[in-house]
Amino acid sequence: MGFFNKIKEGLSKTRHAFMEKVEKLVSRRKIDEEFYEELEEILIMADVGVNTVMQLMDELRDEVKKRKIEDAEELRPVLKEKLRELMKAEQFPMNIQEKGLTVIMVVGVNGVGKTTTIGKLAYKYKNxxxxxxLAAGDTFRAGAIEQLEVWGKRAGVEVIKHQAGSDPAAVVYDAIQAAKARNVNLLLCDTAGRLHNKTNLMEELNKVYRVIKREIPGAPHEVLLVLDATTGQNALSQAKLFGQAAGVTGLVLTKLDGTAKGGIVIAIQNELSLPVKFVGVGEKMDDLQVFDPQEFVEALFA
Structure with a gap:
């Protein structure tokens, strides 16, 4: 199943909550102030994000004036066109080195599906x-190391680990040495995601980041921030926090199939200068999909 079909299936809840309301609105209302207010509300409810919605509404009003649109039905393709523009046209490929070792750091708060994402990435690249x-750098959360080992077994990939509670930077250092010795192409580093003390967490991540940089010039080649799509606007604030502190290069949005708040993808693409690189649209090993912004919009309107 290609990305379009997977994302179409995965977006069914969002499409149901968003597009069906838009369809109802355009079929029964003429374009007036009340129409704009209702459309604005639908977009905000789908978690498109207030700033993005305001920008979108301004652009729609301009187009309506410019094209002299009177029938609300004619607004459907205009809305699609504007969303496509907001989503930025191109895909952002992963920075995988052709020669030598590629190091990817995976960050995010607990419970967003970070370890699962690492397992699915391992499976993808091994295939x-x-x-x-894999480096078991989340040494703080109870069961995190074991969970990563389960995913490692599923993907048929080895895990470098220390005891629970040990220094994450030391684990990552050992994993880098093992990767060099074994001619590994790709090292995926799990990291702690506890949020009770943001400065501690960020210092910890920074230490891991520095160890990687020191051992492999030019690395980490990617710092992926994992966000849970079901948390909507909360995901946006997490992205801002981590983006500033951890040198994030791209985002992974998990659980997109489990939410009606899929509009958060639009808000994230528009409001942060961080590309969405993967989306999770199911439980299976191959349900982590490379993100295509244009196909996302197509699937939303499918």
């Missing part, structure tokens, strides 16, 4: 013929 290794 593409790469030699993959």
């Amino acid at each position: 593409e013929g790469k030699k993959v290794l």
